[in-house]
Amino acid sequence: MLRVQVPDEISPEWRPIIERQVNLTLSPVRGSLSSLRIDFQPVRSNGDGTIAYRCELRGRASNGRTYSVSAQHPDGQTAIMDTLTRAKRTIVRERNGVAARR
Secondary structure (H helix, E strand, O other): OOEEEOOOOOOOOOHHHHHHHHHHHHHHHHHHEEEEEEEEEEEEOOOOOOEEEEEEEEEEEOOOOEEEEEEEEOOHHHHHHHHHHHHHHHHHHHHHHHHHHO
16 A cells, blocks of 8 residues: 655645646555655745745665656646656556566
8 A cells, every 4th residue: 555645744735736646646556655755945946036846756666676856847737747757657657667677
């Protein structure tokens, strides 16, 4: 069973967006994961004071492998989707590589 952890510090408006995107994007690889932590926060993107959002995923696969993927973007939803899509691609690539070696 996959355990998803989204820290309480993440604002209530972002929490449902993150949870929905996790369910939509990672559902095909959900069986490969045993735990998942998502961190999401606004950061200064450069010296001019503009704000970007950074999303970081740390996960553990059922086989013990760990994943760490992140993305940063001026749009928060894009940062979340980029991070989850990269994680999914990494997991699928690894699963396909293991299956090909058998």
